[in-house]
Amino acid sequence: MARRPSKHLRSPRPLSASLGRSEVKSDGRWIIKNIPAERAEKRYLCPGCNRDIPVGVAHLVAWPDEPHIGSSTGLDDRRHWHNACWARRR
Numbered sequence: 034m035a036r037r038p039s040k041h042l043r044s045p046r047p048l049s050a051s052l053g054r055s056e057v058k059s060d061g062r063w064i065i066k067n068i069p070a071e072r073a074e075k076r077y078l079c080p081g082c083n084r085d086i087p088v089g090v091a092h093l094v095a096w097p098d099e100p101h102i103g104s105s106t107g108l109d110d111r112r113h114w115h116n117a118c119w120a121r122r123r
């Protein structure tokens with residue numbers, strides 16, 4: 034079991050930043066990527082309203098810029114949101 038030094042606390046993450054834009058909400062910074070309608074090929078549950086995002090509906094995917102422990106990039110924590118639900122979020 035390799036133990037990684039925690040030297041990443043203040044370093045920028047060019048990888049995640051290059052994947053999309055970022056927004057700061059009340060619980061931290063999130064990386065956001067828009068999913069256009071033609072790329073929405075699966076149904077997702079929106080955590081904002083607990084309703085489905087149907088196939089073929091443009092929406093966005095967001096994940097925390099600060100990865101949780103055990104997650105290297107935060108991508109494991111990504112969630113799909115209705116655009117309107119994300120905009121309402123604080």
Ligand SMILES: [Zn+2]
Pocket residue numbers: 079080081082083084114115118
């Ligand atoms: Zn929603």
